[in-house]
Amino acid sequence: MGAFERRHALIFAAAPETEYGYIRAFLKKHPDALIACADGGLRHARALGLHPDFMISDCDSMPEVEGAEVVRLRPEKDDTDTQGCLREVFRRGCTEATLVCATGGRIDHMLANLSLLEEAYAMGGRLTVLDRQNQIVLHEGGCQKFKMPPEYAYFSLVPLDAVLTGVSIENAKYPLRDAVVTRAGMVTISNEAIADSFSVTIREGRSLVIFSRDWTRVL
Amino acid sequence: MGAFERRHALIFAAAPETEYGYIRAFLKKHPDALIACADGGLRHARALGLHPDFMISDCDSMPEVEGAEVVRLRPEKDDTDTQGCLREVFRRGCTEATLVCATGGRIDHMLANLSLLEEAYAMGGRLTVLDRQNQIVLHEGGCQKFKMPPEYAYFSLVPLDAVLTGVSIENAKYPLRDAVVTRAGMVTISNEAIADSFSVTIREGRSLVIFSRDWTRVL
Numbered sequence: 001m002g003a004f005e006r007r008h009a010l011i012f013a014a015a016p017e018t019e020y021g022y023i024r025a026f027l028k029k030h031p032d033a034l035i036a037c038a039d040g041g042l043r044h045a046r047a048l049g050l051h052p053d054f055m056i057s058d059c060d061s062m063p064e065v066e067g068a069e070v071v072r073l074r075p076e077k078d079d080t081d082t083q084g085c086l087r088e089v090f091r092r093g094c095t096e097a098t099l100v101c102a103t104g105g106r107i108d109h110m111l112a113n114l115s116l117l118e119e120a121y122a123m124g125g126r127l128t129v130l131d132r133q134n135q136i137v138l139h140e141g142g143c144q145k146f147k148m149p150p151e152y153a154y155f156s157l158v159p160l161d162a163v164l165t166g167v168s169i170e171n172a173k174y175p176l177r178d179a180v181v182t183r184a185g186m187v188t189i190s191n192e193a194i195a196d197s198f199s200v201t202i203r204e205g206r207s208l209v210i211f212s213r214d215w216t217r218v219l
Numbered sequence: 220m221g222a223f224e225r226r227h228a229l230i231f232a233a234a235p236e237t238e239y240g241y242i243r244a245f246l247k248k249h250p251d252a253l254i255a256c257a258d259g260g261l262r263h264a265r266a267l268g269l270h271p272d273f274m275i276s277d278c279d280s281m282p283e284v285e286g287a288e289v290v291r292l293r294p295e296k297d298d299t300d301t302q303g304c305l306r307e308v309f310r311r312g313c314t315e316a317t318l319v320c321a322t323g324g325r326i327d328h329m330l331a332n333l334s335l336l337e338e339a340y341a342m343g344g345r346l347t348v349l350d351r352q353n354q355i356v357l358h359e360g361g362c363q364k365f366k367m368p369p370e371y372a373y374f375s376l377v378p379l380d381a382v383l384t385g386v387s388i389e390n391a392k393y394p395l396r397d398a399v400v401t402r403a404g405m406v407t408i409s410n411e412a413i414a415d416s417f418s419v420t421i422r423e424g425r426s427l428v429i430f431s432r433d434w435t436r437v438l
Contacts, residue, residue: 016434061433078393078406079404079406079408080408080409083404103326105352105433105434106352106353106373106431106432106433107322107350107352107353107355107429107431108353108373108375108377108408108409108429108431109408109431111377111405111427111429112375112377112405112408115402115403115404115405118402118403119403119404122403131326133324133325133326134325134326134327136326154325154327156327156331158327158330158331160379160381160402161380161381162379162380162425174297183334183337183379184334184337184338184341185298185302185334185338186330186331186334187297187298189298189299189327189328189331190299190327206381208330210326210327210330212325212326212327212328213325214280214324214325215235215324
């Protein structure tokens with residue numbers, strides 16, 4: 001049994017972040033979250049007054065390290081610090097993680113972070129990517145029911161694969177029934193739940209489900 | 220022949236944007252660009268002192284319209300304003316476009332904007348998505364040579380499809396030869412050209428090529 005068994009990990013990546021309100025809200029709901037930092041993500045954790053339980057670092061964007069457990073990586077490696085951090089906390093027993101400070105700045109890093117949703121699933125776990133306007137999860141296939149988080153206005157289906165088949169959306173403003181949805185020309189953006197939950201069925205193909213809100217609605 | 224034949228379109232989407240320096244730099248290089256606005260993108264064009272040649276609007280995020288030609292859409296439709304804008308300027312003769320103010324804010328919108336890279340290609344044209352840290356193009360398949368833009372530090376290969384086969388990267392710090400690259404666990408982030416150009420070959424599968432720079436390098 002890993003040292004972090006059954007802990008929900010809050011992973012700080014190192015993308016630029018200007019607003020921490022959404023992380024404070026997460027911590028209120030998950031006061032026992034394991035605090036994990038990927039390299040420069042430590043700056044964000046410190047800004048929130050948090051002491052990391054776990055840190056992984058190649059010291060290329062931040063010379064300092066801090067944490068109850070610290071793993072050092074060589075700077076020149078195939079994967080990003082955030083990929084390494086997710087793998088390590090899962091290896092130590094976490095099966096659920098929320099990744100923050102992961103969407104601003106470099107889009108290659110952001111898309112690599114979104115690819116972790118698939119990687120977490122392949123590892124038998126579950127990841128949520130969170131920022132001030134978005135909450136992103138992976139559709140796990142088949143028929144999946146989602147509770148619409150009340151702080152979001154929209155949900156979107158964003159195909160990862162070029163073609164999704166057998167797509168049905170129920171309890172939504174724009175329902176679908178056994179449809180084909182393509183990545184190019186995607187038509188499944190800005191849907192709305194008509195009750196407090198909705199369901200999405202996908203027979204074939206991988207997709208993200210993104211809850212989002214316009215920024216003006218947050219202010 | 221469409222009215223915009225041979226014009227390079229600069230398309231303003233409506234995502235939050237705090238910095239316009241990269242758009243000014245683009246306009247210096249493309250003083251004759253056709254200025255196209257998708258709905259609230261008009262705010263950004265105005266902030267730069269530009270008068271749109273073309274505007275498409277469903278009036279849901281901006282009540283005003285302005286432009287030599289204006290197309291009105293109904294607010295409840297399947298595609299986003301930005302998707303509609305790209306299709307319309309291409310229909311009028313543009314075959315090359317650069318999309319700005321398209322990456323901040325809602326990630327569902329951002330990913331829908333990235334899907335336009337594939338849609339532009341399917342329409343026989345070419346799109347670049349640009350922001351202050353990133354320049355994103357679609358790999359068009361086969362062997363493609365890229366000039367490394369001097370203002371960027373890195374290039375990344377971000378697979379769109381789950382698996383890319385026959386991937387070779389030449390003239391780069393981290394070369395590859397006939398490799399398999401997967402979307403989950405992607406290992407092709409933060410490569411560097413070792414000369415002023417590099418080449419990427421992909422036998423099977425669709426990928427983005429992203430030029431990026433750390434924000435500290437921009438300041």
